[in-house]
Amino acid sequence: VRALENSSSVYEDTDNLQCFEFVPFISNGFTYPDGTGLMQLTRFDNATFQTENNLYIRLLHPNGTLTKFTVPTYNSTKYRPQAFPLNDGYVLVMQANDDQIIHGMLVNWSGQILQSDVMLTDGPIDNASRLRLLVKANVDPDKDFLVTIGFQWKIFSAPDITGQITQLYKGSITRHDGNWLGDYSIFPTTEGGYGIAVLEKLLFGQVKDPLVSKLFHYSPQWFLYVRFWQPDTLQFDTPHLVWQNPIPYYSIQIEGCEVAAEGTGYFCILEVPNTRDYVRVGFLSSGSVTDVNVISDDTENIEKIINGIRPLPC
Incomplete structure (x- = not known):
């Protein structure tokens, strides 16, 4: 394309x-x-x-x-x-x-x-x-x-x-309360259905540290949710959170989502314009995250993200 x-x-x-x-x-x-x-x-x-x-x-x-x-x-x-x-x-x-x-x-x-x-x-x-x-x-x-x-x-x-x-x-489909629609992408599934990836943005938020009882403010937060539709069903399933940004980014967009080349699972490519980096998020139709990579602008420096990854279910 x-x-x-x-x-x-x-x-x-x-x-x-x-x-x-x-x-x-x-x-x-x-x-x-x-x-x-x-x-x-x-x-x-x-x-x-x-x-x-x-x-x-x-x-x-x-x-x-x-x-x-x-x-x-x-x-x-x-x-x-x-x-x-x-x-x-x-x-x-x-x-x-x-x-x-x-x-x-x-x-x-x-x-x-x-x-x-x-x-x-x-x-x-x-x-x-x-x-x-x-x-x-x-x-x-x-x-x-x-x-x-x-x-x-x-x-x-x-x-x-x-x-x-x-x-x-x-x-x-609906977004989560308080979040804004940032971007979205669609892709076919190997089972004959479809997937929708929605990037939601929380403009401002706060979290309480239980150790010091203080509120810490952050802005903005990004959440990537995926939903799947199976053939002959009436609705997409419940959203699965597969990625959220580990550090604040002013802007993120979805470059696209597709079936993984190896035929197992799916992936989305996110672009971070202010850093010119890309994030590849791999996942299954169950919502389990299989892989998250950061691809730098020079495409030579690839490293695993270890912050902000949702753990796989046991």
Whole structure:
């Protein structure tokens, strides 16, 4: 994904460009199971010096062929349209209208709109400019896919032979009292379900030292919780705390979460912008923590964290 996002110097789309006009750039990129790359291009309106609302899709196939099409969209004051891969042959396009309800369009690889108005959220989204819509296909992409925004989630069936999708499950998760939503990520599980990782932030807090009966203040505190959804169940399970910061960090964000390469468990990568370090947190679907590593910016100095790790249950 990162290679696609940063490959604008390799792939240039200069159709119909005039002298002194801005060159389009890749604003989003994903890869399908068959190796096809999905690229979302952003173009500038050279008259207004603002980005266009039209969605320009490029599909780079493993055999080197390129498919181009444009999805017509309508204006949104909060959200720009985005494209997400489903199973091979289909793209889910997200856009919001002025009532801040998130809609979806199902488009095939030829650019044909198969389903024009899928309700991805049931109502307006608060602070829609800050929240991110995430879409993740099942480990078996022909089965279903998960859509989340903030604390709302929905699971839809994969497109059928007529190119239609159906909502299967929906719900919401909650944060802990007093905590703020910092960031979130979603990932498929090897059991055919899904996981949601939520990074919660406690802005200010205090703890009492029983030895000296004094209150000590700290700020801020970060907590990484994971929840899992098993196939054919109605809700995600209870949150499991898998990491909290051992020292105060002003800002932390989730780079992403995935199935571990060895096939056992899962991991999330957290970025600490002010130190330019990364934290890799490994865990199981039971909530047990398997490993926590700090990866320094030079990627050569890797050391174990021994403070702030939740112990494994006996």
